[in-house]
Amino acid sequence: MAAPMPMDICGVGVGAGSFTYDEQTDLKLKEFDLFTSSHEESRQVALHLHSVGCCPRCILRLLGESHPSSYRATPQDLERIFLPKEKWSSSSDTHTNPCSTCLGILQQYADKSFFKKLAGKVKQENFEFHDHQCSLILPVSLIVRQKAAFVDLKRKFGDIYVGKEERISSVKDVWKWACGPPVADLLQSKFQNRASFDILMTFTYADSDKECTFLLDIYPDTFYRRKQRKFGFETFTRANVANALAYTDNSKFEDCSPCPPPLPTVECECTVTCNHEAVFIAGRYQKYSRVLSQTPWVIDGKRAMEGSVQELVCDQILQTFRPTEHRLSSSGREDVDVRMLGLGRPFVVELINPHCTRFSVEEIAALQKRINASTSDVQVRDLQTVSRVETEKLKEGEIDKTKKYSAFCWCERELTDADLEKLSAIKDLTLHQKTPLRVLHRRTAATRDRVVHSMRAEKLSPNRFKLQLTTQAGTYIKEFVHGDFGRTSPNMSELLGAECDITDLDVEAVDVDWPPYIDPVPAEDSEDTAKSQAVTSDTVNAEPVPDATDCRQTQDPCGVTATSDTVNAAPVPDVTDRRQTQDPCDVNTAPDKTIDCDVVAANTNSTTPLCGSE
Amino acid sequence: MAETQQSTNLEKPPPGVVERYFKKHFRIDLKGKKYEDQVVLTHSNRVCVVCIAESHPICSEKKEVIKVDFEVKGSNRMDNKMSGKAKRGAQWLGPTAVLCEVTCSDESKYTLYCCVKGQLVEVNENLITKPCLLTEKPLGAGYLAVMLPGLKHFDKEIAQLMCEEKYKKALEERSTNVS
Numbered sequence: 199m200a201a202p203m204p205m206d207i208c209g210v211g212v213g214a215g216s217f218t219y220d221e222q223t224d225l226k227l228k229e230f231d232l233f234t235s236s237h238e239e240s241r242q243v244a245l246h247l248h249s250v251g252c253c254p255r256c257i258l259r260l261l262g263e264s265h266p267s268s269y270r271a272t273p274q275d276l277e278r279i280f281l282p283k284e285k286w287s288s289s290s291d292t293h294t295n296p297c298s299t300c301l302g303i304l305q306q307y308a309d310k311s312f313f314k315k316l317a318g319k320v321k322q323e324n325f326e327f328h329d330h331q332c333s334l335i336l337p338v339s340l341i342v343r344q345k346a347a348f349v350d351l352k353r354k355f356g357d358i359y360v361g362k363e364e365r366i367s368s369v370k371d372v373w374k375w376a377c378g379p380p381v382a383d384l385l386q387s388k389f390q391n392r393a394s395f396d397i398l399m400t401f402t403y404a405d406s407d408k409e410c411t412f413l414l415d416i417y418p419d420t421f422y423r424r425k426q427r428k429f430g431f432e433t434f435t436r437a438n439v440a441n442a443l444a445y446t447d448n449s450k451f452e453d454c455s456p457c458p459p460p461l462p463t464v465e466c467e468c469t470v471t472c473n474h475e476a477v478f479i480a481g482r483y484q485k486y487s488r489v490l491s492q493t494p495w496v497i498d499g500k501r502a503m504e505g506s507v508q509e510l511v512c513d514q515i516l517q518t519f520r521p522t523e524h525r526l527s528s529s530g531r532e533d534v535d536v537r538m539l540g541l542g543r544p545f546v547v548e549l550i551n552p553h554c555t556r557f558s559v560e561e562i563a564a565l566q567k568r569i570n571a572s573t574s575d576v577q578v579r580d581l582q583t584v585s586r587v588e589t590e591k592l593k594e595g596e597i598d599k600t601k602k603y604s605a606f607c608w609c610e611r612e613l614t615d616a617d618l619e620k621l622s623a624i625k626d627l628t629l630h631q632k633t634p635l636r637v638l639h640r641r642t643a644a645t646r647d648r649v650v651h652s653m654r655a656e657k658l659s660p661n662r663f664k665l666q667l668t669t670q671a672g673t674y675i676k677e678f679v680h681g682d683f684g685r686t687s688p689n690m691s692e693l694l695g696a697e698c699d700i701t702d703l704d705v706e707a708v709d710v711d712w713p714p715y716i717d718p719v720p721a722e723d724s725e726d727t728a729k730s731q732a733v734t735s736d737t738v739n740a741e742p743v744p745d746a747t748d749c750r751q752t753q754d755p756c757g758v759t760a761t762s763d764t765v766n767a768a769p770v771p772d773v774t775d776r777r778q779t780q781d782p783c784d785v786n787t788a789p790d791k792t793i794d795c796d797v798v799a800a801n802t803n804s805t806t807p808l809c810g811s812e
Numbered sequence: 813m814a815e816t817q818q819s820t821n822l823e824k825p826p827p828g829v830v831e832r833y834f835k836k837h838f839r840i841d842l843k844g845k846k847y848e849d850q851v852v853l854t855h856s857n858r859v860c861v862v863c864i865a866e867s868h869p870i871c872s873e874k875k876e877v878i879k880v881d882f883e884v885k886g887s888n889r890m891d892n893k894m895s896g897k898a899k900r901g902a903q904w905l906g907p908t909a910v911l912c913e914v915t916c917s918d919e920s921k922y923t924l925y926c927c928v929k930g931q932l933v934e935v936n937e938n939l940i941t942k943p944c945l946l947t948e949k950p951l952g953a954g955y956l957a958v959m960l961p962g963l964k965h966f967d968k969e970i971a972q973l974m975c976e977e978k979y980k981k982a983l984e985e986r987s988t989n990v991s
């Protein structure tokens with residue numbers, strides 16, 4: 199099948215043998231670093247490869263060239279260097295057959311018109327990038343074809359190819375060497391080996407499996423089982439085919455697979471996709487609403503509650519970074535009806551495939567301002583981009599860290615000074631908490647020990663008091679106060695010897711020292727901060743009764759939606775702590791509450807001036 | 813405005829845990845025994861807390877409970893080894909299954925029942941050491957047990973119980989019959 203070998207060519211320069219070579223090719227040949235230093239031998243190999251349907255770039259790489267810069271030469275240049283004039287393709291030859299060794303990937307998928315299409319496709323995706331990498335997924339049978347080409351060369355030009363198989367530059371590398379610079383010019387971006395923006399070209403070739411089928415006969419054990427497990431498995435993968443071929447000696451291979459590789463009868467197809475590495479943006483959020491769930495709360499396809507912490511935090515971020523997907527994680531979470539005060543709760547938003555990524559510190563600060571201007575229910579601070587590795591620090595705080603809370607409590611009898619002293623003197627009290635009834639349907643039934651490190655009780659009215667607690671992470675505060683049918687013990691009722699209940703709960707601090715603080719930390723100590731916030735909330739006459747739910751800090755993704763306690767909560771406009779955006783004096787204009795039961799003021803001694811907290 | 817609120821209704825007790833989170837459903841005259849009523853507190857997450865109703869003779873006659881026994885007819889309701897979120901291994905019991913036997917100081921004995929079909933998730937073991945809780949806090953620390961009906965059967969099971977309105981009517985009828 200091979201063309202007659204012109205073994206008689208020996209001369210150099212014009213008119214040698216039966217073929218005519220360009221006069222200057224000898225000079226140019228010298229610039230290459232090939233398996234053989236003999237120009238005659240190289241020309242013989244080139245002519246043979248040409249005769250079996252190899253493209254000029256494949257000729258160069260099969261001749262042993264491994265300098266990237268050598269591949270800057272155009273295929274036309276290479277033809278002129280390696281082939282006699284008689285074999286030069288005429289300019290009217292617009293369509294050539296796909297190469298038998300690269301299936302056209304170094305031909306029609308490596309020329310100017312393809313670059314234009316590629317650049318057009320990338321631009322259409324509308325990413326903002328300054329450097330990029332290119333990835334190629336090649337048809338598996340390319341490995342078989344490369345092997346066939348090598349076996350053929352070794353058979354015909356043995357001496358030149360002994361021990362050279364591994365030194366032949368790959369199609370993938372040659373594509374990048376040849377196409378990287380012109381594509382980068384078109385994209386006006388820097389081409390890198392590793393970059394966060396990836397242009398992925400997936401080449402599919404219809405005959406790929408067919409051309410590998412002979413391996414099923416040689417290695418039935420390796421491939422048969424994969425064939426059986428059709429779903430999710432490719433029978434032939436780059437790894438298993440390459441591995442099988444490494445164990446196949448050349449004569450065996452020759453018997454089973456045509457050498458040199460035959461001309462392809464179908465063409466490769468190429469799909470281009472773009473992807474940007476995930477970007478992570480971290481910060482802390484404060485939540486001032488008692489009717490706001492952390493994730494969108496949907497029951498049977500309908501919104502059960504407007505908005506969510508996730509949406510309020512993420513919407514502006516998404517508009518800025520334009521990712522295709524995103525995920526909000528936080529160091530724990532609070533219930534629908536629990537506020538997150540103090541310095542806020544650390545969070546990370548993972549932005550998957552973001553279309554814009556380069557923002558200055560000032561731009562991120564402006565983004566934070568936009569988030570904070572968009573809502574008064576949630577405020578964000580310390581917003582910053584972080585690396586993937588850094589985000590792990592978020593989870594470190596989940597276990598064995600302490601949390602600080604303010605619980606607004608009610609007791610059936612008037613509290614005495616002795617009661618307050620007794621509570622405030624308690625240190626490291628171990629609670630035995632049965633899984634709360636409100637989460638028992640979806641959590642394992644167990645009794646867990648949790649420690650209340652310290653408490654401070656402050657009387658607000660004869661029957662009301664504010665309890666500031668520092669507890670181990672995972673303590674159920676609401677159950678500690680109301681007892682949950684005696685299922686948390688000791689509880690406040692037991693400690694005071696009188697029925698107790700909780701009307702409101704605020705998280706004051708999540709002790710995770712990450713991400714780094716950017717916004718100034720208030721100068722007062724945290725207790726003073728808590729106090730001034732509480733004063734603001736005191737003025738609210740009718741807080742919705744804490745109808746529910748999980749004050750435990752967990753990552754349970756169904757934590758909020760699955761806790762259906764809150765379905766009874768009438769949507770009460772949040773009029774609580776808006777000190778950052780709204781004059782706290784406005785709270786008296788709060789609309790009437792529509793809760794069917796008598797709601798309870800959290801606090802009564804509201805003689806402190808309303809304005810001027812912080 | 814805050815001042816007025818303070819003086820008017822601030823010290824009114826807030827609605828309690830039962831009112832906030834649970835609905836009451838009843839079974840009355842259980843097993844045909846007059847006035848032996850029980851109440852099931854149902855949470856919207858389908859957790860059921862089984863309690864004694866205040867109209868039950870133990871409560872209405874202010875009896876002194878001296879013993880609550882969860883060992884009934886050779887099977888111990890406390891022998892309830894379960895694992896995981898699905899509570900595998902929990903006893904599945906029907907509404908008429910015996911939950912416990914209560915002995916009072918006047919030597920009267922009463923049997924209390926599960927009232928709903930479902931998994932027995934826990935019994936209130938505090939009643940063994942402090943039987944007085946049963947009458948002191950019948951809808952609180954004196955609860956009897958926690959039952960969890962199957963996900964698909966919850967509504968059906970609850971529909972078989974008496975709603976609070978009907979229960980109140982039944983109590984009214986009782987008092988008119990007596991007088």
Ligand SMILES: [Zn+2]
Pocket residue numbers: 252253254255256257297298299300301302303304305
């Ligand atoms: Zn080629």
